[in-house]
Amino acid sequence: MTTIAMGEMEQLRKEADNLKDQITAARKAMQDTTLQEAAASINVVGRVQLKTRKTLRGHLAKIYAMHWSTDSKLCVSASQDGKLIVWDSITTNKVNAIPLKSSWVMTCAYAPSGNLVACGGLDNMCSIYNLKGKDGNVKVMRELAAHTGYLSCCRFLSDSEIITSSGDCTCVLWDIETGTQKTIFAGHQGDCMSLAVSPDFKFFISGACDFTAKLWDIREGTCRQTFGGHESDINAIGFFPNGNAVITGSDDASCKLYDLRADQELITYQDSSIMCGVTSLAPSLSGRLLLAGYDDFNVNIWDTLKAERVGVLAGHDNRVSCIGVSSDGMACCTGSWDSFLKIWN
Amino acid sequence: MPVINVDDLTDKDKALMEVTQLKREVQLQRWMTSKCCEEIKDYIQAGVDEDTLVKGISEDKNPFKEKGGCVIC
Numbered sequence: 001m002t003t004i005a006m007g008e009m010e011q012l013r014k015e016a017d018n019l020k021d022q023i024t025a026a027r028k029a030m031q032d033t034t035l036q037e038a039a040a041s042i043n044v045v046g047r048v049q050l051k052t053r054k055t056l057r058g059h060l061a062k063i064y065a066m067h068w069s070t071d072s073k074l075c076v077s078a079s080q081d082g083k084l085i086v087w088d089s090i091t092t093n094k095v096n097a098i099p100l101k102s103s104w105v106m107t108c109a110y111a112p113s114g115n116l117v118a119c120g121g122l123d124n125m126c127s128i129y130n131l132k133g134k135d136g137n138v139k140v141m142r143e144l145a146a147h148t149g150y151l152s153c154c155r156f157l158s159d160s161e162i163i164t165s166s167g168d169c170t171c172v173l174w175d176i177e178t179g180t181q182k183t184i185f186a187g188h189q190g191d192c193m194s195l196a197v198s199p200d201f202k203f204f205i206s207g208a209c210d211f212t213a214k215l216w217d218i219r220e221g222t223c224r225q226t227f228g229g230h231e232s233d234i235n236a237i238g239f240f241p242n243g244n245a246v247i248t249g250s251d252d253a254s255c256k257l258y259d260l261r262a263d264q265e266l267i268t269y270q271d272s273s274i275m276c277g278v279t280s281l282a283p284s285l286s287g288r289l290l291l292a293g294y295d296d297f298n299v300n301i302w303d304t305l306k307a308e309r310v311g312v313l314a315g316h317d318n319r320v321s322c323i324g325v326s327s328d329g330m331a332c333c334t335g336s337w338d339s340f341l342k343i344w345n
Numbered sequence: 346m347p348v349i350n351v352d353d354l355t356d357k358d359k360a361l362m363e364v365t366q367l368k369r370e371v372q373l374q375r376w377m378t379s380k381c382c383e384e385i386k387d388y389i390q391a392g393v394d395e396d397t398l399v400k401g402i403s404e405d406k407n408p409f410k411e412k413g414g415c416v417i418c
Contacts, residue, residue, distance in 0.1 A: 005357065012360040019367035030375045038382035045399060053409035090408055148352060168352075187366055189359075223366055225373065242388045244381070259385070261376040266385070286392030287385070288399050305389065330397045331409055343409055345397055 027264040035257070035266040039305035045288060048301045048311030050332065056087050056341035058094055061103075063335035064121070065322045069110045072326035076117045077335055078108035084119050086131065089326075089333065089343050098129055098138050111156040116141065116176075118162055120151030126164045128176055144174045146181050153195045155204070157218070163204055165192035171206050173218060183221040187214060193235050199243040207234030213248050215260060227258045229265050236281045236292075240304075247290060249278030255292050257304065269302045271309060280322045285329025293320030299334055315342055 061081035068075045074095060076086050082103030086096040104122035111117065120126040126144040133139055149167030156162045157173075161182070165171045171185040171192055190209030197204045203224070207213045213234055215225040227246065236249035240257065245266070249255045254270035255278055269290060276295035283290050283304070290302040291313070299320055301311035313320075318337035325332050331345040354362070393399055404410050 009357060009360060012357070012364055015364050016360070016367055019364065019371050022371050023367070026371065026373075026375060031378050033379045033382055035378075035382050035385065038379065039386060042386070048398065050398065053407070053411055186354075187362065189363075222369070225370060226366070240385070241392070242384070245385060259376075259378065259381040262378045262381045263373055263375045264378065266378060266382060284396050284398040286389050286396035286399065288389045288393045288396060291398075305386065325398070329395070330402070330407075332398060345402060345407065345409055 027262075030262055031264065035305065036307060042305055044306045044308050045303045045310055048289065050301075050311065050313055050344040052315050052342045052344055053331070054089060054092050054343040056085075056089070056092055056343070057339075058085055058097070059083065059339045059341075061339060062318070062337040063321060063339060063341060064106050065108045065119075066324055066333055066335040066341060067108055067110045068324045068326045068333065069114050070112050070327050071114060072328040072330060074110070074114070075324070075326075075333055075341075076108050076110050077322075077341055078105040078119050078121075079339065080105060081339075084108055084117060084129070086117065087341070089331070096131060096138050101127070101140075107151060107153045109154045109156055109162070111159055113159050115159055116156065118154050118156065120144075120154055120164065122150050124148065124150060124166070124168075126151055126154050126162065126174070128162070142176055142179050144172075144176070144179055147172065149191065152191065152193045155195055155197045157197065157201055163195060163197065163218070165195040165206050167191040169208070171195060171204070171216065173221075183218075185214075185216050185221065185223065187223045187226075188212070190233070193233060194237045196238045196246075198239055199241070205237050205239065205246050207237035207248050207250075209233040211250070213237055213246055213258065215246070225260065225263055227256075227263075227265065229256060229268075230254070232277070235277060235279055238281055238283060241283055241285065241287045247281060247283060249281040249292050251277035253277060253294075255281060255290060255302070257290075267304075267307050269304075269307050274300070279320060282323045282325040282332065284325055284332075291323055291325065291332055293323045293334065295319055297336075299323060313342075313344055316340065 059079035102123035106121035147166040232251035280293040299313035316336035
């Protein structure tokens, strides 16, 4: 780099640091209480003891992802055995077993309509499958290819739009019909690992290996807010059920809740006895509980207001890679590297 | 929507993008944390009684209840 170019970079870096300091000060000025202080008069929720009600057996290798259908009955899982399986969680029947072109799958998603599922991974693509094809066969409907890195997560907005996050540090909004990129969301300085769509479908959040979470305006195509504080990669992210807060899970062994309107962290869920990374998370229906999967094969259940652990789901023989609470809040599903999915309530 | 090819961005482009983004974020209107905490508390209190994972569910109302043993008549 030339001396002039170095000078410009130095100037930009100084400007960025200055702006970051301003943001830190602005946030501090609005911090008149913590969530723990505000919830001091509320009792810790009673011990939560969930039981495994169903075990979904059928995958032959590590499960990397699962997603509930909006009907709270069906769910889809993706495994490195090269299959997407759609399960009836109540009967434990396999509704569809879809063979994949690439077995290196890292994510899967169920469309809100129940008509489509999607998956992707080290093939850098997001493949869309139509479950309701005329002849009853499940076929690839579209292959969305443009990312230059692995597909870490995908979530449908509708049958015609899907958002993906990638190891290439970007997220993309796709038009499924034409198979083209509508919007590229760039800004993260590390692999994007996870994304979640707001309950009103206007925003989405992404967690990345730059230790930050970003809130994006889907239609404007812009990043509205950036949340820091984690000391390592953010692997999991979700919206608090009211859509006004975000929960992140990180390799730094903690989960954090950030409020969108205060633009800052309100509480951290961590314990000195937990030293392994968070792989997945899901809030319960009311938001009172946070279920988080960790590298040590367990799921810890946190009281979100008190930041106390109120339960553990122990039942898998390997890392819990994915977790989801059904839309009606009746059950939680965990997926593991032990090749099983379990339904708990 | 302009299509950005992230691989084509130089370090200076990225630094400029970061500064532009920070200038946007610094303008944000922020709420007091006390107001946000109240909203979160209220939301939870309003829904917690219907939250199966918190309150539990009786066997007969549980769609996921474990099947009973087989009876051969």
